[in-house]
Structure formats: C-alpha cells, structure tokens
Amino acid sequence: MRYGICLEGKKEASLISWAIGRISLAERVRIPLTNSLRERVEPMIEIGEDVGLGQKIAVPASVDSVSVHASISGRITDIRDFPYPLGGMRTAIEITAHEENRREFYQPIEREDWNNLSREEILKICQELGLVDLVPEMHPLHKKILKVGEKSSFLIINACESEPYITTNHALLMSHPVEVLKGAEILRKTLGAERVLLALEDHQLEVAELIKSKIYFLRWKNYEVKLFRARYPQGNPSILASDILKAKFEGSGKFAEIEAPVFDAATLYALYEAVVYQKPLIERPVTIGGGCTVESRNVWLPIGASFQDVLRKCRGLLREPGKLLMGGPMRGFAQQSYEVPVLKGTQAILALPREVVKKGKEGPCIRCNRCVEACPVEISPVLVATASEFGDFDLARTYGAEQCIECGNCSYICPAKRPMLDWIRAAKQDAIILEEDFVDIHQNQEQDLLSGAKIR
Amino acid sequence: MRVKTQLPPHISASSSVPQIVWKIVAALFPLIGVSLWFYQWDAVRVFAFSVLGSLTAEFLCTFLWKGKLTLYDGSTILTSLLLALMLPPTLPAWMIILGSFFAVFFGKEVFGGLGHMPFHPAIVGRVFLQVTFPVSMSFTLQPLEGLSRPAPFLWMKEEIYLNMPPLPGLLLGNYPGTLGETCIVAILVGGLILFWQRLIYWEVPVLFVLTVSLISWGMGLHPWESVLVGGIIFVACFIITDPVTTPLTREGNRVFSVLAGVLVCVLRKWTSSLEGIGFAILMANALTPWLDQWIRPRGTRSNERGKR
Ligand code: SF4
Ligand code: SF4
Numbered sequence: 001m002r003y004g005i006c007l008e009g010k011k012e013a014s015l016i017s018w019a020i021g022r023i024s025l026a027e028r029v030r031i032p033l034t035n036s037l038r039e040r041v042e043p044m045i046e047i048g049e050d051v052g053l054g055q056k057i058a059v060p061a062s063v064d065s066v067s068v069h070a071s072i073s074g075r076i077t078d079i080r081d082f083p084y085p086l087g088g089m090r091t092a093i094e095i096t097a098h099e100e101n102r103r104e105f106y107q108p109i110e111r112e113d114w115n116n117l118s119r120e121e122i123l124k125i126c127q128e129l130g131l132v133d134l135v136p137e138m139h140p141l142h143k144k145i146l147k148v149g150e151k152s153s154f155l156i157i158n159a160c161e162s163e164p165y166i167t168t169n170h171a172l173l174m175s176h177p178v179e180v181l182k183g184a185e186i187l188r189k190t191l192g193a194e195r196v197l198l199a200l201e202d203h204q205l206e207v208a209e210l211i212k213s214k215i216y217f218l219r220w221k222n223y224e225v226k227l228f229r230a231r232y233p234q235g236n237p238s239i240l241a242s243d244i245l246k247a248k249f250e251g252s253g254k255f256a257e258i259e260a261p262v263f264d265a266a267t268l269y270a271l272y273e274a275v276v277y278q279k280p281l282i283e284r285p286v287t288i289g290g291g292c293t294v295e296s297r298n299v300w301l302p303i304g305a306s307f308q309d310v311l312r313k314c315r316g317l318l319r320e321p322g323k324l325l326m327g328g329p330m331r332g333f334a335q336q337s338y339e340v341p342v343l344k345g346t347q348a349i350l351a352l353p354r355e356v357v358k359k360g361k362e363g364p365c366i367r368c369n370r371c372v373e374a375c376p377v378e379i380s381p382v383l384v385a386t387a388s389e390f391g392d393f394d395l396a397r398t399y400g401a402e403q404c405i406e407c408g409n410c411s412y413i414c415p416a417k418r419p420m421l422d423w424i425r426a427a428k429q430d431a432i433i434l435e436e437d438f439v440d441i442h443q444n445q446e447q448d449l450l451s452g453a454k455i456r
Numbered sequence: 457m458r459v460k461t462q463l464p465p466h467i468s469a470s471s472s473v474p475q476i477v478w479k480i481v482a483a484l485f486p487l488i489g490v491s492l493w494f495y496q497w498d499a500v501r502v503f504a505f506s507v508l509g510s511l512t513a514e515f516l517c518t519f520l521w522k523g524k525l526t527l528y529d530g531s532t533i534l535t536s537l538l539l540a541l542m543l544p545p546t547l548p549a550w551m552i553i554l555g556s557f558f559a560v561f562f563g564k565e566v567f568g569g570l571g572h573m574p575f576h577p578a579i580v581g582r583v584f585l586q587v588t589f590p591v592s593m594s595f596t597l598q599p600l601e602g603l604s605r606p607a608p609f610l611w612m613k614e615e616i617y618l619n620m621p622p623l624p625g626l627l628l629g630n631y632p633g634t635l636g637e638t639c640i641v642a643i644l645v646g647g648l649i650l651f652w653q654r655l656i657y658w659e660v661p662v663l664f665v666l667t668v669s670l671i672s673w674g675m676g677l678h679p680w681e682s683v684l685v686g687g688i689i690f691v692a693c694f695i696i697t698d699p700v701t702t703p704l705t706r707e708g709n710r711v712f713s714v715l716a717g718v719l720v721c722v723l724r725k726w727t728s729s730l731e732g733i734g735f736a737i738l739m740a741n742a743l744t745p746w747l748d749q750w751i752r753p754r755g756t757r758s759n760e761r762g763k764r
Contacts, residue, residue: 005469007467164467323462323466325466329464329465329466329467330464330465330466330467331464331465332464332466333464334462334463334464334466352466352467356466356467357466357467359468360468360472363473363529363570363571364568364569364570364571364572365571366473366476366570366571366699366700367571367699367700367702367704368476368699369699369704369705369706372704372705372753373706375753377755378753378754378755379753379754379755380704380705380752380753382704383704383748383752399752400753400754400755403755408464408465411464411465411468412465412467412468412469413468413469414468414469415469415471415472415473415475415476416472416473416571417468417472419463421463421464421465422463425463
C-alpha cells in the first residue's frame with residue numbers, strides 16, 4: 001500500500017507488563033448520560049439515593065440509546081452538566097462512594113443457555129447492559145448490529161492500534177484471549193458471518209502467535225489472524241475493511257464496513273462479559289501514558305472516573321504536560337481540565353510532554369506533495385485545504401473534502417506546519433470551527449451537528 | 457489546572473520548510489566546489505555579488521511591506537546560488553547584483569514570497585539578464601586557467617556543438633561555459649543527494665533529459681551530446697525539481713517534465729539556445745495550475761461525492 005504514514009510506536013512503556021492492572025477504587029464518578037446528541041435517556045434515580053455497583057441508573061428513551069449503569073457503589077450526589085471530554089458540557093450523574101457497604105467487584109450471574117441466544121435477545125442484552133463500540137465514536141452496539149443486518153460475510157476484530165502509545169487491545173488480547181474470541185463467536189452467530197478475521201499490526205507478533213494457538217485449541221476453523229503493515233491509520237475501520245476486502249470500491253467506505261463489519265477487540269470482551277455473566281459495561285481497559293506519567297500502564301477504569309483521580313492513582317505526573325489527551329495523539333481530544341470523566345470510548349489518557357506537542361511555525365504551502373502522498377483516501381488535502389482557506393467550501397467539496405476520514409496525516413506531515421485538517425473540517429461542515437469548540441465526532445455519520453459551534 | 461486545547465493531530469513530523477530548503481542548498485555544494493576550482497576568484501566574486509543582490513531585495517521587501525524577515529528559510533540564498541551557477545564568470549558585478557535583485561524581487565517577493573511564486577525566481581533572473589545584457593552574458597573564460605587570466609572571449613553555446621570536447625571533458629565540464637552548468641558529474645551528485653533525501657521524484661530529471669534527447673535526435677542533433685551541453689542536466693536536476701513552481705502530484709510532475717522538455721527543444725531550435733531554455737521553463741511553469749487541475753487525486757476509497 002502506498003498511502004499512510006509511519007509513526008513511532010512508543011508502546012514499550014505500557015507494554016512492560018501485559019497485565020491490565022486495577023487501581024484503587026474511585027471515590028467519585030461522573031457518568032455522562034449520553035454520548036451523542038441523538039441519544040435520549042431517562043434517569044431512574046434521585047439525588048441522595050444509594051446505588052450499588054452495576055445498578056441501572058438510567059433507561060433508554062429512544063432506540064438510539066443504551067442504559068446507563070453505576071460504575072461504583074455509593075450515593076447519587078448530583079445530576080447536572082459537567083465538563084465532557086469531547087468538548088462542551090454534558091449532563092452526567094455524580095456518584096460519591098461511601099465507606100460502608102462498598103462492593104468492590106461485580107458479582108457475576110452466569111446466564112443460562114448463553115450459547116443459544118437469538119438475535120433479538122442479543123440486541124436486547126446490548127441495549128440493556130449499555131454496550132457501545134469501545135472506540136471514541138461510541139456507536140451503540142445494538143444499532144451497529146442492526147445496521148450490519150444479516151448479509152455480512154466477514155467479521156473483523158480490530159486490534160490494530162496504529163496510534164502511538166495506545167496498547168489496550170494488545171494487553172487485552174494477551175491477558176484475555178479466549179474471552180475476546182468467545183465474544184467474537186457470539187457476535188459472529190448474531191451477524192450470520194461465515195469468517196472471522198483478527199486484524200493486527202506487524203509489531204503485535206506475540207498476540208498473533210497466542211491467538212493462533214488459542215484458535216487451534218478451540219478448533220475454530222473459520223477464524224484467522226492477519227497481520228498488516230504498521231502504518232497509521234491502519235486501525236481505521238473503513239481503511240481496514242477496504243484492505244481486507246481488497247475490493248475496488250464501487251460502494252463507499254461505509255458500505256465496506258457493512259460487508260465486513262469492524263468491531264474493536266475491547267468491545268467483544270465487553271460483549272462476552274455481558275452475554276455470559278450479565279455484567280453491564282461499567283469499566284473498560286485504558287492506557288495511561290504519554291511520557292509525562294510516572295506509571296505508564298493499562299488499567300481497568302470505571303466509567304466516569306475523572307482524569308485527575310486516575311492520574312493521581314497512577315502516582316501522578318512527572319511534570320506539567322503540554323497537552324492532556326483523551327485518545328491517541330493523532331485523533332485524540334485535547335482536554336482543558338483534569339476534571340473530565342473516562343468515557344466508554346476512552347482508549348487512552350495521555351499526558352504528552354511539551355516537546356512532543358510543540359508545533360513549528362506555520363508557513364505558506366511549498367507544494368511539496370507530501371500531504372497528497374500521506375492521504376489514505378487518496379484525495380488532495382492541499383487543494384481542499386487551500387480552497388477552504390479562501391472560503392470556497394463548495395470548491396473544496398468538489399475536490400473531495402467529504403471523503404476525508406479525518407485521520408490527520410496531512411496536518412502531521414506538512415513541513416510548512418499548516419493546520420490542514422482544520423481547514424478540511426471547515427469545508428466538510430461548511431463553517432469554521434474555532435479552537436476549543438465542541439467537535440462532534442459523529443458528524444461524519446449523521447447530521448448530528450454541533451452544540452455551541454461558533455461560526456466565523 | 458488548565459491545559460491548552462487544540463484540534464488534532466497533536467504531534468507533527470519533524471521536517472520543516474527551512475530544513476528542506478537548506479538540504480537543497482547542501483545538494484548544490486559539490487557543484488559550487490567544482491565551480492570554485494574551475495574559476496577561483498571569479499567564481500567567488502559571482503557568488504558573493506549574487507547573494508548580496510538577493511539579500512538586498514529581501515531586506516528591501518521586508519522594509520517596504522513591513523513583513524517579517526524570512527531569511528532563515530533559506531529560499532533567498534537558494535535562489536541566488538542557483539542564479540549564480542547559471543551565470544558566466546566574467547559578468548560585471550553590477551549586472552550580477554541587478555540580476556539577483558530582480559530574481560528575488562520580481563521572481564519571488566512581489567508574489568508573496570516562498571510558496572507563492574508562479575515562476576522559478578532563478579530562471580526569472582536569468583532570463584532578465586539574458587534579455588537585457590545578451591552580449592555580457594555570452595562572454596566567458598576557459599576554466600582552470602584563472603591564474604594566467606586570459607582575456608574573456610565571446611562564446612556562444614552553438615560553438616560547443618561545433619567543437620565538441622571529447623566525452624570525459626563533457627562530463628567533467630572543463631570547457632568554457634557558465635559557473636555550474638558544465639560539470640555533469642557534480643550536478644548528478646547533487647541530484648542523487650536530492651533523490652536520497654526524497655526531495656525529488658527520480659522521473660522528473662530522467663523524463664526531461666530523455667525527452668530533450670529524443671527530440672534533438674529527431675531534429676538531427678547528436679542524441680546525448682545535445683543534452684550534455686547547454687545546461688540541460690542542471691535544469692533537470694535543480695530547476696524543474698523545485699516543488700513550488702511545478703505541479704503537485706507525481707503524475708503531474710511527469711507530464712510537466714515531458715512538456716518542459718518539448719518546449720526546451722522547440723525554443724532552442726527557433727531562438728538562441730541561451731535564451732530558449734529559460735523561456736521554456738517559464739512557459740512550463742505557467743502551465744502548472746492547469747496541470748494541477750487536470751491531474752489530481754480523486755479519492756479511491758469511497759464515492760460519496762455530492763452526498764453530504
Ligand atoms: S485529507 Fe483527511 S483523510 Fe486525507 S490525510 Fe488529511 S485528514 Fe487524512
Ligand atoms: S504537505 Fe503542506 S507544504 Fe506540502 S503540499 Fe501539502 S500543504 Fe503544501
């Protein structure tokens with residue numbers, strides 16, 4: 001493949017141990033009720049009420065939403081707008097743990113007959129237990145399954161972590177390989193797919209070996225492991241699906257995803273726990289790292305724990321970071337405050353040092369063509385960005401602005417340090433998004449437009 | 457605690473524009489070395505006055521338009537060095553200064569500086585000098601005889617075609633000519649440096665030279681001798697590989713270098729060979745925007761064009 005860029009992995013620090021640790025329990029969590037503007041949920045508790053670990057605290061009020069569960073046991077202390085890691089404010093439920101009657105772990109209730117559940121039952125479980133795809137987009141899982149329908153031939157388990165620092169899937173697959181595979185089997189049956197393919201990058205050889213041996217012992221013939229060249233953005237679902245299908249795309253990238261739906265490995269683990277042990281989605285593995293943290297490691301974090309707490313419990317920071325990110329350095333979201341909560345889609349909490357995030361001085365384009373060669377969807381970022389910079393969004397769109405998957409390669413590679421992606425986004429949304437505004441990452445998929453976007 | 461917010465991506469590649477330009481300057485070093493050896497103080501003089509003229513232009517523009525001085529990006533120096541390498545060693549000082557001032561002022565700064573110029577500034581300067589002082593531009597010296605200082609003699613490139621030096625001499629370039637256009641070996645070393653640093657596509661010089669060679673052959677000239685003289689190799693390696701004035705894409709650059717080759721042959725045939733190449737490059741530069749429109753990547757992964 002000609003396109004894409006090589007990034008320095010920087011994954012060693014958090015892979016010193018494959019184990020996913022757990023830090024002492026959070027004293028307070030703020031669980032956001034919704035993750036996209038389409039979702040509606042009804043809180044079913046009052047302020048002052050006591051809730052237990054895993055208790056349902058909000059029910060979905062529309063088909064687009066999933067239930068919300070308490071991720072620690074304690075007392076509801078507040079329901080109001082709190083800072084949200086993807087920008088702006090969102091309604092969240094605050095739970096404060098009290099010392100007595102604290103339950104530390106989820107008590108599993110094994111579901112009988114979990115191997116023979118019908119599609120409808122699985123969909124119901126997904127919605128009831130709050131399952132979403134554990135990537136920053138956080139699509140509700142039942143909706144994603146419905147969208148795929150029953151026509152897919154492939155199911156792709158995405159464990160490519162092409163962004164630097166992030167190793168959650170690597171660690172998860174090393175420590176819980178069989179659970180992930182069983183989760184995949186549940187999903188495979190639900191989707192009626194014939195083959196399952198685990199997509200890895202070529203630096204994850206140990207994972208490939210382990211999974212291959214597990215597949216061998218499970219005697220699942222229709223499972224295979226495929227290694228891809230490690231280049232960003234290999235882990236992007238559209239890119240992955242199009243590489244696997246090797247189709248000359250008549251249809252769009254999204255069509256490819258439906259032909260070969262892509263699910264994150266962590267999602268399948270959560271699905272396994274939900275289906276087999278009825279465990280709601282109350283925690284997820286997160287990579288803590290980025291160079292400024294004292295301990296770089298993978299930990300299970302309750303949904304809603306604040307970044308501040310988490311960093312403190314990982315023994316704090318070495319020095320004030322240049323940027324605090326939710327997610328990887330290429331697509332992650334820079335945080336303004338340390339008070340934001342862990343979301344279901346938080347793959348990493350990164351504290352990047354100043355010298356890493358330092359940007360050179362912006363200059364004029366020297367037409368070096370590097371952005372064109374780095375673009376994975378093969379559009380011309382420089383033409384789009386230049387048109388957009390001059391305010392001609394229509395021209396930018398005829399140059400293919402809509403096809404951009406916002407991987408950020410063009411901004412990364414540009415020797416003139418031009419903020420290419422900002423201009424391309426502006427063209428896609430027909431408005432200039434100023435810094436510090438809420439960037440809704442769903443805008444690709446639906447018309448889910450921004451709350452509080454300033455238009456210049 | 458507050459952290460500065462910014463849109464992604466949060467990291468960026470380490471290469472920068474000044475770095476790229478200074479690398480190109482470094483690739484000129486073999487050539488500069490050879491020209492210093494060939495013409496000694498005359499070469500030093502040409503380089504010094506050329507740099508002086510371009511710096512004057514740069515400072516004047518900074519002063520006039522109250523901009524920021526952009527010397528650090530090296531593009532002014534690069535322009536003046538490229539221009540100096542295309543000048544004969546005997547050119548009077550004031551002409552050199554005027555030429556390089558013109559190159560930077562009208563070739564680069566009036567369009568807005570680095571990244572905005574439609575025509576290659578060094579070629580602009582060269583064409584200006586050739587049109588204004590055609591006679592002075594055709595005087596030169598025999599290289600390697602600097603110490604005995606023979607009188608400069610009038611020399612036209614056509615003469616070279618008549619008394620073609622033997623092949624080793626052609627490659628080493630110790631025959632009368634401009635400062636840097638004669639030594640093919642040094643030019644190729646510079647080209648290889650550029651290629652090794654991934655600053656150029658290899659097809660661009662190769663296609664250009666091939667085109668010129670084939671067409672010249674068709675016109676009855678010697679196929680490879682016709683490209684070894686007259687600065688064709690120099691232009692192929694250092695001028696049409698300039699990123700700013702050539703098309704964006706690799707495919708576009710291929711078309712560009714073939715087009716430039718054709719134009720060079722046509723103009724060399726019907727005008728004096730000295731001016732022909734300069735005008736040909738300027739004309740090809742003018743076609744760049746069309747090439748960019750015509751040959752651009754259109755996206756392969758999805759076809760959501762027109763759909764919001
Ligand atoms: S234009 Fe979009 S898809 Fe292409 S490199 Fe830039 S961000 Fe990535
Ligand atoms: S990478 Fe930057 S300088 Fe190079 S062509 Fe693209 S926008 Fe221009």
